[in-house]
Amino acid sequence: MGIEAQRAAVARFAEAEGMIILQEFTEIETGKGADALDRRPQLTAAPRPCPPD
Template structure:
């Protein structure tokens, strides 16, 4: 069995409500991991915009 770390990210709270949010990403990763016999060892979640000159510093 392979292992992986999952990273989930949305840039706005509105994205989360639109169906493009963290829950949808988590479900997609879970389906992929099951299909590929992969264990998710750890998960990271982020809600932060990618806009602005200091976006990477904030993340």
């Protein structure tokens, strides 16, 4: 999926679940490999602004 298709999919999911997207984190990097979190700082940063349940 391209980045625009991913954005659209996330927006549809959020709307269906009654969620509001407050911030967007974007990286152009594969998620494959054991070191994926080391190579993707935005992925590790994304959960921080989320309020706890």
